[in-house]
Amino acid sequence: MNITFKMDEPVGSSLLDHTRQNVISRPIDRIEGPLKVAGRARYSAEFKFPGMVHGVLVGSTIPAGTITGINETRARALPGVLAVVTDYETFLRNPGQGLETEAPAQGVREIAYFGQPVALVVAETFEAARNAAGALDIAYAPAEARLDFRALQSEARPKESSQKSQGDLDRAMMDAAASIDAVWTTPSQNSAAMEPHASTALWEGDTLIVYGAYQMLSSDRQQLADALGLAPDKVRIIAHYVGGGFGAKLGISQESVAAALAARALNRPVQVVMTRQQVFEATVRRSETIQRVRLAAGADGRLTGIGHETITANLPDEDFSEPASASTQFLYGGEARRFGNSIVTLNQVLSASMRAPGEAVGMLALEGAMDELAEALDIDPVELRKRNLPPRHPMDDLPFSSRSLAECLDHGASAFGWADRNPRPANRREGEWWIGQGMAAAARSNMLITSSARVTLGTDSRALIETDMTDIGTGTYTILAQIAAEMLGLPVEAIDVHLGDTAFPAAAGSGGSFGAASAGTSVYLACKRLRETLAERIGATPEELVLSEGMARRGNAAKPFSELVTEPLVATATVEPGKTEENFVQAAFGAHFAEVGVHVHTGEIRVRRMHGTFAAGRILNEKTARSQCIGGMVFGIGTALTEELVHDTRLGTIVNHDLAEYHLPVHADVPRIDVVFLEERDHAANPLLAKGIGELGISGAGAAIANAVYNACGMRVRDFPLTLDKLIAHLPDPDAVQP
Amino acid sequence: MHVTLSVNGTEHALDIDPRTTLLDALRDHLDLTGTKKGCDHGQCGACTILLDGKRINSCLTLAVMHEGDAITTVEGLSTPDALSPLQAAFVAHDGYQCGYCTPGQICSATGMLEEIAAGWPSHVTDDLEADPALTREEISERMSGNLCRCSAYPNIVDAIAEVGGAAK
Numbered sequence: 001m002n003i004t005f006k007m008d009e010p011v012g013s014s015l016l017d018h019t020r021q022n023v024i025s026r027p028i029d030r031i032e033g034p035l036k037v038a039g040r041a042r043y044s045a046e047f048k049f050p051g052m053v054h055g056v057l058v059g060s061t062i063p064a065g066t067i068t069g070i071n072e073t074r075a076r077a078l079p080g081v082l083a084v085v086t087d088y089e090t091f092l093r094n095p096g097q098g099l100e101t102e103a104p105a106q107g108v109r110e111i112a113y114f115g116q117p118v119a120l121v122v123a124e125t126f127e128a129a130r131n132a133a134g135a136l137d138i139a140y141a142p143a144e145a146r147l148d149f150r151a152l153q154s155e156a157r158p159k160e161s162s163q164k165s166q167g168d169l170d171r172a173m174m175d176a177a178a179s180i181d182a183v184w185t186t187p188s189q190n191s192a193a194m195e196p197h198a199s200t201a202l203w204e205g206d207t208l209i210v211y212g213a214y215q216m217l218s219s220d221r222q223q224l225a226d227a228l229g230l231a232p233d234k235v236r237i238i239a240h241y242v243g244g245g246f247g248a249k250l251g252i253s254q255e256s257v258a259a260a261l262a263a264r265a266l267n268r269p270v271q272v273v274m275t276r277q278q279v280f281e282a283t284v285r286r287s288e289t290i291q292r293v294r295l296a297a298g299a300d301g302r303l304t305g306i307g308h309e310t311i312t313a314n315l316p317d318e319d320f321s322e323p324a325s326a327s328t329q330f331l332y333g334g335e336a337r338r339f340g341n342s343i344v345t346l347n348q349v350l351s352a353s354m355r356a357p358g359e360a361v362g363m364l365a366l367e368g369a370m371d372e373l374a375e376a377l378d379i380d381p382v383e384l385r386k387r388n389l390p391p392r393h394p395m396d397d398l399p400f401s402s403r404s405l406a407e408c409l410d411h412g413a414s415a416f417g418w419a420d421r422n423p424r425p426a427n428r429r430e431g432e433w434w435i436g437q438g439m440a441a442a443a444r445s446n447m448l449i450t451s452s453a454r455v456t457l458g459t460d461s462r463a464l465i466e467t468d469m470t471d472i473g474t475g476t477y478t479i480l481a482q483i484a485a486e487m488l489g490l491p492v493e494a495i496d497v498h499l500g501d502t503a504f505p506a507a508a509g510s511g512g513s514f515g516a517a518s519a520g521t522s523v524y525l526a527c528k529r530l531r532e533t534l535a536e537r538i539g540a541t542p543e544e545l546v547l548s549e550g551m552a553r554r555g556n557a558a559k560p561f562s563e564l565v566t567e568p569l570v571a572t573a574t575v576e577p578g579k580t581e582e583n584f585v586q587a588a589f590g591a592h593f594a595e596v597g598v599h600v601h602t603g604e605i606r607v608r609r610m611h612g613t614f615a616a617g618r619i620l621n622e623k624t625a626r627s628q629c630i631g632g633m634v635f636g637i638g639t640a641l642t643e644e645l646v647h648d649t650r651l652g653t654i655v656n657h658d659l660a661e662y663h664l665p666v667h668a669d670v671p672r673i674d675v676v677f678l679e680e681r682d683h684a685a686n687p688l689l690a691k692g693i694g695e696l697g698i699s700g701a702g703a704a705i706a707n708a709v710y711n712a713c714g715m716r717v718r719d720f721p722l723t724l725d726k727l728i729a730h731l732p733d734p735d736a737v738q739p
Numbered sequence: 740m741h742v743t744l745s746v747n748g749t750e751h752a753l754d755i756d757p758r759t760t761l762l763d764a765l766r767d768h769l770d771l772t773g774t775k776k777g778c779d780h781g782q783c784g785a786c787t788i789l790l791d792g793k794r795i796n797s798c799l800t801l802a803v804m805h806e807g808d809a810i811t812t813v814e815g816l817s818t819p820d821a822l823s824p825l826q827a828a829f830v831a832h833d834g835y836q837c838g839y840c841t842p843g844q845i846c847s848a849t850g851m852l853e854e855i856a857a858g859w860p861s862h863v864t865d866d867l868e869a870d871p872a873l874t875r876e877e878i879s880e881r882m883s884g885n886l887c888r889c890s891a892y893p894n895i896v897d898a899i900a901e902v903g904g905a906a907k
């Protein structure tokens with residue numbers, strides 16, 4: 001039984017609202033949790049095969065130029081070394097972008113950035129390979145490199161598809177009762193998932209099997225097949241567990257192709273794990289941005305104009321550009337509008353998607369500007385936002401599929417105690433600390449991506465879900481089991497979930513907050529099909545059918561599955577995006593509130609508490625959803641206060657290419673975080689009536705913190721991250737307000 | 740080089756390259772892959788194990804230095820059917836997402852609770868003479884060597900606080 005469903009019309013109602021099993025949405029524990037806490041969940045570099053050997057990548061030591069020769073003599077002479085694998089044409093120069101189905105840029109004789117992997121040294125042991133990797137002598141003809149983003153910003157080329165405008169923004173700015181026109185800058189960042197990129201490659205005949213740390217297996221398989229000149233069905237990627245991704249593992253990265261080539265050359269399984277430094281230097285980063293935001297408003301606080309223009313960077317021939325204005329385009333009204341991106345070509349590692357590409361840094365600027373506007377107009381920041389919610393998309397004139405933003409703002413304000421905030425900056429002191437509070441809206445676009453799953457109802461009253469969807473920490477295993485349990489009237493324990501293997505039906509993968517809704521819908525549809533069969537078998541209409549406790553019921557008549565299912569029942573379902581994508585603005589929304597302390601003498605910033613109220617359609621599991629939002633909000637702390645990839649503008653190196661110097665938030669940086677979900681259903685999104693939440697928590701979180709810093713000490717820092725060196729010279733007189 | 744490692748109560752005779760870290764010995768030679776490698780430089784805590792009951796980063800020490808030491812890894816704390824109290828609390832409080840930092844967090848927390856019980860002060864302990872209280876602040880401070888990019892920190896602290904019987 002194969003069915004395909006296209007999301008062309010809003011769905012009237014969802015079976016999940018009628019099945020009454022009380023499983024969906026419940027905060028149940030992750031079903032794979034015991035394996036993870038016991039150290040028994042296996043990640044990509046944790047599979048061993050007879051004869052397996054280890055490869056270590058060697059990166060370029062110049063940022064631009066050409067390789068003139070590789071001398072293997074010293075490396076080959078070391079004990080245990082088996083091969084130096086180089087393939088100038090086939091090795092990946094850049095990692096892949098998400099959802100791409102063609103090979104990423106290949107060819108490594110030309111060097112495009114410092115650390116570009118150019119060779120793989122393979123040895124019997126990891127120790128021998130690592131040692132020999134340092135003994136490979138590579139000669140280069142260096143070329144002039146483009147390394148200084150700020151110096152080269154005037155050479156940015158506009159990205160045509162991103163240019164949008166309506167009305168006369170310049171006029172609106174001139175006529176405004178209050179206006180903001182300022183530039184925000186955000187630094188280069190790295191996803192820094194805790195599991196480094198890794199591939200374990202082996203060949204079975206002419207089929208390549210890769211245990212790869214990837215987020216989107218079905219498109220990654222196509223990228224890898226294309227890179228190696230194989231048919232996609234000759235490539236199988238397996239990723240049962242992925243140690244975080246946050247965008248950095250959307251496309252394939254260089255170790256996959258290198259491991260595959262080495263495994264073929266040596267006829268042995270080859271494992272390649274990037275070092276942490278290589279993850280920083282050669283995988284994916286979020287581009288630095290320069291964002292000009294303009295807001296024009298009347299005295300009543302209503303926006304008459306809004307502009308959000310962004311300069312980003314990327315490698316030659318790469319056209320991804322952090323879409324910083326993504327949510328700005330529909331979040332607030334205002335007749336005159338202008339948006340657009342331009343790209344500076346740089347010899348620095350690939351810019352691509354990192355958690356919430358666009359909103360994660362775009363909302364730092366937009367929501368900072370809104371805070372400044374609120375102050376200029378003497379309107380409460382929450383109220384200013386509520387006054388500017390457009391009834392429909394301000395440019396495309398489309399309705400919102402669902403938008404509980406005003407409700408989130410109100411609920412969050414009251415839960416946080418916003419009414420007690422002192423709106424005067426640098427006016428509240430406790431001991432050695434200035435205390436401040438800030439807020440920001442949250443918004444993140446919602447998407448549906450084609451996704452398939454197979455559900456088998458066995459003769460043992462158990463169901464099996466199979467799809468190549470991944471769980472990168474997002475809770476996929478658990479929510480898919482909950483959907484099936486709810487739909488089939490079985491306990492969660494009776495659902496087996498097999499993910500992360502391209503041998504299963506192709507799923508959307510984990511990215512862009514679309515994973516749960518897309519993969520979840522495919523499971524829902526397959527279960528719906530199974531319900532129809534069960535209904536037929538007891539002579540009920542699908543509407544009459546009630547499934548619970550492994551029994552099918554119609555009125556008072558009941559039959560156990562064991563009688564109805566004598567052969568395994570299999571249904572495969574595919575969901576595809578359709579017209580609701582064009583006919584509605586779809587996004588999840590929320591409101592962030594933060595309280596910080598700024599040290600009166602040093603300018604050190606400590607986040608004291610955070611609150612987020614979110615509405616994202618049906619919440620599939622309140623526990624994992626809450627964790628997703630907390631995770632996003634902590635990313636917001638890093639974005640606001642600590643994270644900055646520092647690129648050396650002379651050598652092209654990344655100065656802080658490790659976890660000691662690239663500062664992720666740690667335990668001590670993270671306070672108690674409150675997360676509340678408001679009840680909502682989105683009928684245009686998908687039959688689950690759910691929207692994505694994986695990136696909602698980060699969108700706006702850093703802005704709430706920066707706005708709180710202003711409220712604490714009266715300093716507007718528009719250059720992220722807000723490190724203390726940017727505050728210390730201008731801190732207010734500590735004695736102006738007594739503690 | 741020959742070394743006999745005692746891991747989770749079992750002796751393993753190994754013939755390994757002297758450059759092998761304790762972490763790689765566990766993962767690559769003993770197939771105990773519960774201990775994770777996040778940085779290989781002592782910067783993330785994913786490789787935390789217990790050495791004679793004390794928490795250490797196993798990437799920062801060589802296997803051949805540990806002949807005769809009692810090594811406990813996450814696999815030694817339990818089986819999936821009988822989790823340790825901390826492991827069960829991590830599940831109940833969702834003290835993880837991807838799970839990659841988790842064995843390190845759990846081994847670290849196991850060692851950390853012993854350190855508090857033994858009266859070791861930390862950077863946030865006010866009174867160096869008194870027994871440190873198990874507050875959220877103490878837990879967060881003492882766990883800051885264990886990074887979690889999924890940022891399950893508040894839930895991890897909840898899990899540890901519950902097991903340690905933290906003052907609310």
Ligand code: FES
Pocket residue numbers: 775776777778779780781782783784785786787796797798799
């Ligand atoms: S792997 Fe040992 S501290 Fe990161």
Ligand code: FES
Pocket residue numbers: 194243244473834835836837838839840841886887888889890891
């Ligand atoms: S659970 Fe993913 S890094 Fe901690």
